[in-house]
Amino acid sequence: MFSIIKAAVGGLTALCRVNGHQQGLLHGHLKVLAAGLKTRDIPPDHSDVVLPDRRKLKFVNKMPNFKNAKKEMKNLKDIQGPATTANAFTKGEFAIVAMGGGYLHWGHIEMIRLTINRKMDPKTTFARWRVNGPYKPVTRKGLGMRMGGGKGAIDQYVTPVRYGRFIVEVGGKVELGEIQRIMTEVAQKLPFKAEVFSRASLAAFQKKHADMEQNNQNPWTFKEITLGNMLGIRKVLSPKDLCHNGRFAGKFHLPWRV
């Protein structure tokens, strides 16, 4: 009986060798597999998520509807410092958050809108703008003009964005892994540093900074020295340094500063 089995097995393995790599079910050259332990995670339950009617990002105008457009001063302090509005989650689960200051013009907004609308699945996800359409006029003089002759004409409109501001919020019956790729693609094209966060990861990020402040071993803090104007250091500092405590330099955020 054994010899018959041996012949059968031998014949089958010969068949396999003859077919080369197009082997069917036998795979005699592979090693023996034994049953092992594998625990699988339970997938998340999205049954309580309500999706809005309009799920894609709305079209944003290039300029506001002004009858008489007025030129404005440069006012660069709308880029400086941390954001106080639109810096928390509302309805969505994931967001692109600005990690520095900058101006978003219509080209950036269109890029975000088109990329996200094209790549997301409207059956399961929705996206919301957290940033206004361009409203700040930016002037430019013609090419090759000499200095003087008044302020230039309005060239375009931009939206100022501060550190910590949300740009786009995404939510729905999705997990981070599905959405992250699309959103990092968008985040890398923005004119300032931006990162993709989920609710949990943003909370962890903020907690990390709070812990850094707590367990800082340095007895000297920027705040203490500037508040007390020790050594007359405020001669070389700006009034904004009192608010920002050395964490910001112009429009840049310094993450290693506590």
Next chain:
Amino acid sequence: MAATLCRILLPKQGWLPFTQCVRHGSKAVTRHKRPLHFLKQKLMSVTRYIPPPRPAPPGAYPRQTIRDQEDDPFTLLVKKNLKSVFQESKMIAVVQNSGSTADEMILLKYKLHKHGITVKFFPNQVVRSFLKDSTYSNMAPLFIGHTVLFISKEPKVKEMLSSLRTSRHMLLLGACIDNTLLSAQGVVSYSKLPSVAVVQGELVSGLTLLTSQTAAMLQRHPAQLSALLQQHVKQQSSEGAPKA
């Protein structure tokens, strides 16, 4: 760059210096990182973040023992199987499998099945935790790496060794035969032992050696017996004379 001094009228609240030196260079917000005043650089370095000291590098000390977790249902099932295996079988051999293919496995299984030996696979983690609680705790060091269990009701060691000799990838590590733990060499010497009946016969014959010899002598011709006894007396006297 001309240095201009600006006198600014300040409100009575707040403490700000009356004169501020403003150089006309770049503005506060620039695309590049503005070069810091040397004093500000010093201030930033003095007030840098110093993290708390780490207790020990991550790999310095051995990890504490992992606390006992509750077994999941699959582990419990496997442990039940193991318990029945250890109760029913007399021979449990642990063999290391270094990459045998599926057809080699099939051949080996058929060879052993003829002699009533089954080949079993169990996860090492589960086996070790099972052995920890049972009387066979000294077998735990055998279950490291890719192991296979050969189980049989009767200790058929010779057949098992012959089939292992022919297989290229199987290496015997140890065995538990009749509740005694044996190493690989121990198993080989066990296989060379004669069977139980033979040993019993030898023992019996050894015990009854003298009585059987006397019985044989008595059965022979009495003349031979008398000759033997005379010889024996002569020998005794000859031994007695040189001693004295």
